[in-house]
Amino acid sequence: MNSPVSIPPSRIASLFATGSAAVGTPVRIQGWIRTRRDSKAGISFLQVSDGSCFDPIQVVAPADLPNYQSEILKAGAGCSVVVDGTVAASQGKGQGIEIQASRVEVVGLVDDPDTYPIQPKAHSFEYLREVAHLRPRTNTFGAIGRVRHTLAMAVHEYFHQNGFVWIHTPIVTGSDCEGAGQMFRVSTLDLANPPRTPEGKVDFSQDFFGRETHLTVSGQLNVETWCMALSKVYTFGPTFRAENSNTSRHLAEFWMIEPEMAFADLSADADCAEALLKHMFTRLLAERADDMKFFADRIDKECISRVEKLLSSPFERMDYTEGVKQLEAAITKGQKFEYPVKWGTDLQSEHERYLTETLVGRPVVLMNYPKDIKAFYMRANDDGKTVAAMDILAPGIGEIVGGSQREERLEFLDARMIEMGLNPKDYWWYRDLRRYGSVPHAGFGLGFERTIVYATGMANVRDVIPFARTPKNCEF
RNA sequence: UCCCCUAUAGCUCAAUCGGUAGAGCGAGCGGCUGUUAACCGCUAGGUUCCUGGUUCGAGUCCAGGUGGGGGAGCCA
Numbered sequence: 401m402n403s404p405v406s407i408p409p410s411r412i413a414s415l416f417a418t419g420s421a422a423v424g425t426p427v428r429i430q431g432w433i434r435t436r437r438d439s440k441a442g443i444s445f446l447q448v449s450d451g452s453c454f455d456p457i458q459v460v461a462p463a464d465l466p467n468y469q470s471e472i473l474k475a476g477a478g479c480s481v482v483v484d485g486t487v488a489a490s491q492g493k494g495q496g497i498e499i500q501a502s503r504v505e506v507v508g509l510v511d512d513p514d515t516y517p518i519q520p521k522a523h524s525f526e527y528l529r530e531v532a533h534l535r536p537r538t539n540t541f542g543a544i545g546r547v548r549h550t551l552a553m554a555v556h557e558y559f560h561q562n563g564f565v566w567i568h569t570p571i572v573t574g575s576d577c578e579g580a581g582q583m584f585r586v587s588t589l590d591l592a593n594p595p596r597t598p599e600g601k602v603d604f605s606q607d608f609f610g611r612e613t614h615l616t617v618s619g620q621l622n623v624e625t626w627c628m629a630l631s632k633v634y635t636f637g638p639t640f641r642a643e644n645s646n647t648s649r650h651l652a653e654f655w656m657i658e659p660e661m662a663f664a665d666l667s668a669d670a671d672c673a674e675a676l677l678k679h680m681f682t683r684l685l686a687e688r689a690d691d692m693k694f695f696a697d698r699i700d701k702e703c704i705s706r707v708e709k710l711l712s713s714p715f716e717r718m719d720y721t722e723g724v725k726q727l728e729a730a731i732t733k734g735q736k737f738e739y740p741v742k743w744g745t746d747l748q749s750e751h752e753r754y755l756t757e758t759l760v761g762r763p764v765v766l767m768n769y770p771k772d773i774k775a776f777y778m779r780a781n782d783d784g785k786t787v788a789a790m791d792i793l794a795p796g797i798g799e800i801v802g803g804s805q806r807e808e809r810l811e812f813l814d815a816r817m818i819e820m821g822l823n824p825k826d827y828w829w830y831r832d833l834r835r836y837g838s839v840p841h842a843g844f845g846l847g848f849e850r851t852i853v854y855a856t857g858m859a860n861v862r863d864v865i866p867f868a869r870t871p872k873n874c875e876f
Numbered sequence: 877u878c879c880c881c882u883a884u885a886g887c888u889c890a891a892u893c894g895g896u897a898g899a900g901c902g903a904g905c906g907g908c909u910g911u912u913a914a915c916c917g918c919u920a921g922g923u924u925c926c927u928g929g930u931u932c933g934a935g936u937c938c939a940g941g942u943g944g945g946g947g948a949g950c951c952a
Contacts, residue, residue: 519901641952644878798951
């Protein structure tokens with residue numbers, strides 16, 4: 401910045417952290433005006449935010465500043481400013497400290513205040529999705545951004561402290577069937593005029609990678625390979641699903657945390673998921689008390705107590721078979737479900753909700769599902785009917801974790817693939833892990849956006865990711 | 877992909893039986909005030925999503941389309 405006096409800029413969060421001890425010190429802040437209120441007594445009040453914390457800081461701009469009439473009185477919501485001044489104890493109510501300005505530089509004005517999309521008033525989330533490039537300027541999305549960051553850092557912190565190595569698994573994959581839904585094609589071929597094989601099919605041997613490639617739907621198969629050498633690993637990055645899902649819980653591009661542990665069984669897997677979630681939420685309450693207070697005040701009054709409740713008690717663990725029994729017992733007592741409950745079929749959303757919300761009231765680890773409703777790589781249990789799979793169901797959001805102990809025995813794995821119509825040859829490198837020093841191992845996927853929804857009470861995953869990708873929507 | 881709901885001012889919404897467009901907030905201007913979801917007054921602001929149909933007349937009824945929302949399925 402070209403400014404006459406050189407004061408190192410402060411973040412607003414650190415001014416609030418220092419509080420009244422900073423009174424009297426000269427400071428510079430840089431940010432955007434939220435609101436301006438004028439007093440004809442000869443001052444204007446500017447609420448200025450730089451995004452470093454929830455609260456904006458109040459800047460007191462006296463009318464004798466040289467640009468008061470020409471610039472400051474024209475600067476409203478959304479305008480960017482650099483303010484030099486002195487930290488002062490506020491004479492008004494509502495804030496402890498404020499900045500008595502000696503200089504206010506209006507860096508960028510707002511073209512047309514009447515049509516500036518982020519007005520100083522409540523907006524619907526549906527509307528804000530249409531101005532996703534400006535919505536980080538609102539209270540809610542600023543808070544989401546900081547909460548998301550804190551939770552992401554807590555993920556890395558937990559794994560780092562517990563001896564896990566972060567593996568950067570690839571985004572582009574040559575596996576055309578990772579077993580988790582429709583995939584987005586990656587290609588540099590001319591869509592209008594692709595090369596053809598003699599049979600008339602598109603000739604992907606002429607494509608960039610010399611084969612069909614897609615965006616990954618899961619880093620699991622790749623991360624398992626590194627698990628078989630580094631013992632405890634995880635991947636944390638974006639994943640892509642081309643499902644035509646139109647719900648508040650699904651995105652075409654979402655972030656997933658997938659740890660994988662060698663010499664671990666299903667119980668250790670559930671232990672890890674529980675400890676990870678508890679670490680994330682502990683850090684959240686410690687670091688983002690201001691933002692969580694906002695969510696509790698304006699979005700979901702239960703959100704802090706829900707997180708505290710999760711932290712204070714162990715997750716309930718229940719076998720799928722027991723879950724079905726509980727649901728049947730509930731039906732006997734008069735509970736109505738739209739869909740029938742039957743051992744061997746996947747539970748409906750309403751069934752999962754009953755278990756976690758009504759029966760237990762906390763997250764539930766549901767374990768040992770029927771093998772026919774689960775993926776090929778999940779380890780067969782000795783009963784011949786179930787596999788060592790677990791889902792963690794959370795009140796309000798449903799499934800936030802899906803995991804399993806993996807099938808480490810080659811003959812079992814091959815048999816399962818054939819049974820499910822998969823060709824073992826397509827998985828040659830995955831099978832190699834079972835041929836060379838195979839060990840029992842387990843892992844899971846934690847949906848990052850669903851975790852944020854759970855913690856904040858936000859109603860839609862589209863509003864907890866900076867730029868939501870959903871069917872028919874990729875404007876920004 | 878299926879079911880239901882929905883689209884009016886910058887935003888959130890209203891408009892009776894089909895009769896010719898209204899409020900709040902926001903914005904601009906003025907007043908008042910160490911203000912703080914400020915307050916008081918005035919002013920501006922409309923292709924009623926698109927295409928077609930019914931009707932003397934359509935924001936309103938009908939058909940198709942598009943966008944948005946909720947639920948289901950798929951899953952994280």
